[in-house]
Amino acid sequence: MARRSVLALAALTLPAGCASVHRSLNTIGPRSVPPAPSPSAPPPPPSPSPTSSPSLSAPPSKTAATHPAAAPSPPKSDGRGGPVPFTPGKLMLGSYLALGGLSLNESLALRRRQLGREQRIVHRFYPWDGYVPTSEPDVSRHSVLMVSWHGTAYSRINDGSSDELIASVARKLAGMKRPILLRWGWEMNGDWFEWDGSHNGQDPGAYVKAWRRIHGIFRRHGATDVAWVWSPNWNSAPAAAWNKFQRYYPGDDYVDWVGVSGYDFYDESPATLFSAVAGAYGSRKPIILSETAAVDLGVHTKARWIKKLSAWAAKTPSLGAVVWFDTDTQDGTDHNFRPDTDAEALAAYRTMVRSGRFTG
Secondary structure (H helix, E strand, O other): OOOOOHHHHHHHHOOOOOOOOOOOHHHOOOOOOOOOOOOOOOOOOOOOOOOOOOOOOOOOOHHHHHOOOOOOOOOOOOOOOOOOOOOOOOOEEEEEEEOOOOOHHHHHHHHHHHHOOOOOEEEEEEOOOOOOOOOOOOOOOOOEEEEEEOOOOHHHHHOOOOHHHHHHHHHHHHHOOOOEEEEEOOOOOOOOOOOOHHHOOOOHHHHHHHHHHHHHHHHHOOOOOEEEEEOOEOOOOOOOHHHOHHHHOOOHHHOOEEEEEEEOOOOOOHHHHHHHHHHHHOOOOOEEEEEEEOOOOOOOHHHHHHHHHHHHHHOOOOEEEEEEEEEOOOOOOOOOOOOOOOHHHHHHHHHHHOOOOOOO
16 A cells, blocks of 8 residues: 555545535545555555343343342443543444445444444544634534544644634534544544644654643633544654654653554464554553554454454453454555455454444
8 A cells, every 4th residue: 555645635625515525624534545564665655322232131030120139330440541541341333434435424323333332432523723613513423533643744733823723623522512533633643644743853852842842722711622542653763772662652640541453464372563652652541553454464354353363352451442444445556444354354354343342
């Protein structure tokens, strides 16, 4: 796949309702392209309560009806995650949904029928200085809205010239009056975005300064329902010492969740894609797979990778959410990231997301 270019961001300036494969500004998301595993290789081109329960409870006995036992207390947050709390042992399922020929509501309905459950997280992409909505009526109030907000050159933030733009977005998100996972300037350790270190003088410190400035402006404008998601790519491009993902970390006081993007373009295992980031931050912050999906690399490969992901999630206690990049319309790639490209893959995905681990 060709590496994602900044030119792809031009699609985000289309007016809402434009008749293109990307239906609106809110459903357009540039695809991140993880680099090949080789350090020297460039990156490749790139539903709240369930509608049916996986297992039904037996009806209570007469004795139980007369002397009901106390219901077990639901798992509680351990205090991490900010406005979107992390509950140990409970994973939230989410998706970025952009299915060819379907609206967001139609896509959500399709997945509801297939999976027997709702999406706990609905992922949207907003441009840096284009249209940002004041509400998301298609996203249920029982679901968490995750917003990936494009970045820009660090200097445009750090010199103060974007303060009013940032404040405007802060006020809009605050006005939604709902918990929001905000993922600003993701994959900053790649070399395919305007806001990555390679395009900003190889200066991760300037990224940290920009992040903290945005964070401060949001706080001053009352955007206290925002949970901050810092989200590097699973590996860095270039794989140079200055570009290690740890160098971009804004600090524990400025981050609520740590995300990571990773796809099995070269048949990488979930452990290869996600364990480095989870190991570096999982003891302090909940981890979210903010962009992931399996691609078809041959017969049975998508189902097999989903099963591996389920197994990795089961043994990774710091993991709090998995957000699938669920689309067949991504520009610049022939890959189909949908989990229902074949019956075996859909069955594996359904089994994973209906398991006891995915009840957050």
